[in-house]
Amino acid sequence: MKIIVPVKRVVDYNVKVRVKSDGSGIETAGVKMSMNPFDEIAVEEAVRLKEKGVATEIIAVSMGVPQCAETIRTALAMGADRGILVESDADLQPLAVAKLLKAIVDQEQPRIVILGKQAIDDDMSATGQMLAALLGWSQGTFASKLAVEGDTLTVTREVDGGLETVALTLPSIVTTDLRLNEPRYASLPNIMKARKKPIANMKPADLGVDVTPRLTVIKVSEPPKRKAGQKVASVAELVNKLRTEAKVI
């Protein structure tokens, strides 16, 4: 079966992001960009399914500026077979992304789409669920384990109180949680090989999707800052202050 893995280009998770002084957004100029960490986990899981003989082909899809091709190359170097880049300079929000992905799924006919559970830039945690809805597919979100058997995908999910296991009828959407796997580093030979793998280019109009944003960002502000408080010298002083000053115990 084919597997599609959408990958998003985001500000690298090690970068300390700064709010722009005019409040229009987050400073991204000259900042290191990388694949969204949860999407790396998604690519890794797809590659493992291919290594197990469950998947036959892995297609990495990215959307946005032309540099998203680099994010696709990273996925190709990890083991994806080919890429699709949907080029757009619009602010692509989850609904638009889900519609674009649906159009690609309609063309490619995968049985599983594996996505990261959230992107670390907008923190929406929505695209996978939305794609499942548009396709009328089952969904296994926040997955920490998955197993394919015939037409059934068993997904262990991270939920608030622990773990929940669901059995899904394929085709399905999976979104990855942190502990599904540890993504591999691409080896140099694989990075070289990835350069030769094909990436198809298209535009939202080619897929017949209107990507007009539904949410307008009015402003982005700094979160309220906490001030460092005081150092206490002993446990006794700490307990005393918590009782008499903070009055929380």
Added chain:
Amino acid sequence: MTSLVLLESDAGGIKQPSRSAVAAASALGEVHVLVAGVDLGAASAAAAKLPGVAKVLVADNPALDHLLAEPTAALLVGLAPAYSHLLAATTAVGKNVMPRVAALLDLQPISDIAAVEDADTFVRPIYAGNGMATVKSSDTKKIITVRAASFDPVAAEGGNAPVENLNVGDMPGLSKFVSAELSKSERPELTAARVVISGGRGMQNGENFKLIEPIADKLGAAVGASRAAVDAGFVPNEFQVGQTGKIVAPELYVAVGISGAIQHLAGMKDSKVIVAINKDEEAPIFQVADYGLVADLFTALPELAAELERS
């Protein structure tokens, strides 16, 4: 303008994050609530008592047990025409169900709101809370998840709303519940606790988390952990406080042996009072702590337990 809030319940009644979602909905106008699943007698009675709720809808159907995304979203889509806003708490259930509802209605969801500005405009954290974005939706209907830590929950009692049983039709059978492994604990849930005490990599192993237990017992606290402690296998995943774990905002948060990575701070910096115990006085956690104790946790924790015991 009327909102519908999807509630979650347990043996203790309506869960606290759901009551925070009701509080957020109350800022928008009239509030109806929905309880779904099986054996809903206690849950619907508890929902009817929530202050500010005008009506309780009850959807009793085996397909809705465990609030799996596919049937629960189908139910909400059927109810949506009567409402301007559909809300749920940003919990595993809310995050799973609400975007599915939104896409089925051709709407862009608004995830994890921290404030309501008006019927179309909301504030939500981005980049792990390093920015607060004010966003305005042009959609005709809003699908929202609510950051529980940002809204004081409505009380569990005080209201008296009428209860209406829904006729639930066929539900999509795409998914089946198999099993759940939920951690059994006498302690309060992390997201609802008044006090949270968390351990980090400095705890060194899972066994050492026992040093935290007498203190948690004494303070009625939930026990949490940093991602480093979870990744190292000291404690199970559901203990994790942080950007990708649970977001908590208790009255008192005690961080023990936690350095204070950005991703951890994102999950607890809205706590009212923060205490940090760490032997490294340069640890970033001290920059957000109201009270910092530079000490070896292996001496400080027993001392703290004894000090709390003494008085």
